Amino acid sequence: MKLKAVIFDFGNVIINIDIPRTFQAFASFTGKRQAVIEKLIVENQLFRRYETGQFTDIEFREIVRQTVGFPLSDNEVDVAWNSLLLDIPERRIDLLKEIRKKYPIYLLSNTNNIHIEASNSYLKKTFGLKHLDELFDQLFLSYEIGMWKPDAEIYKYVLDSIKLKPQEVLFLDDNHHNIQAANALGMQTILVEPPTCITEYCKTIF
Structure with missing residues (x-):
C-alpha cells in the first residue's frame, strides 16, 4: 500500500541519548553507587510513571x-534527569525537512515535560527553532x-488521529519492542540501531 505518512520516535532516532548518564549524574549528586540509583529508578518505574503523565x-x-x-535541589534533579540528552x-x-516536502511527518515519543x-531549549540555541512542533505536523507525546x-x-x-490505516504509515524507532508492537498492527517499520543514523536508513526510501 502507498506510503502516506512517516512517524518518528525521538530518543536515538532524532536526538542522541545515553540513559546511563542520568544514573551516573544522580550517583554523583548523592554519593551513592550508580547501580543502586539505577535499581531504585527502575524498580519504582519512574520513567513510565512520569512519562504517562501520572504526576x-x-x-x-x-x-x-x-x-x-x-x-536534591530542583535544579540538581533536572540536571541529572536531562543528562541523558x-x-x-x-x-x-x-532530513526531516526534506521528507516533510513529500509526506506529513509525526513524532511519537515516550517522554516527559522536563526532557x-x-x-526545545537546545533546538532554539542550536538551530533557531522555538519548539519541536516546528519540525513535525503533529507531536504525540506520551505524557x-x-x-x-x-x-x-x-x-x-495516533492512527485514528491522523486518519490513516496502519499499512499507510512508516514508523522508525530504536526499541525492538516498540517496532514489534507496530508491526503487529500492520505498520511499516524500521528498527533504528545506533550509531547508524536515520539518514542511512532513509536515503534509499525517500
Whole structure:
C-alpha cells in the first residue's frame, strides 16, 4: 500500500541519548553507587510513571528525592534527569525537512515535560527553532496523551488521529519492542540501531 505518512520516535532516532548518564549524574549528586540509583529508578518505574503523565514536574522532583533518598535541589534533579540528552545532528534536521516536502511527518515519543523543555531549549540555541512542533505536523507525546509505547492503544490513537490505516504509515524507532508492537498492527517499520543514523536508513526510501 502507498506510503502516506512517516512517524518518528525521538530518543536515538532524532536526538542522541545515553540513559546511563542520568544514573551516573544522580550517583554523583548523592554519593551513592550508580547501580543502586539505577535499581531504585527502575524498580519504582519512574520513567513510565512520569512519562504517562501520572504526576506533575513538581511532584516528579519530590518523588525522585524520595526514591533516591537524598535532598536534591530542583535544579540538581533536572540536571541529572536531562543528562541523558545529547545532541541532534544537523543532517537529521535537514532530513526531516526534506521528507516533510513529500509526506506529513509525526513524532511519537515516550517522554516527559522536563526532557521536552530541555530539547526545545537546545533546538532554539542550536538551530533557531522555538519548539519541536516546528519540525513535525503533529507531536504525540506520551505524557500528554497518557499512553505508552509499546502498548497497542498508543499506536491506534495516533492512527485514528491522523486518519490513516496502519499499512499507510512508516514508523522508525530504536526499541525492538516498540517496532514489534507496530508491526503487529500492520505498520511499516524500521528498527533504528545506533550509531547508524536515520539518514542511512532513509536515503534509499525517500
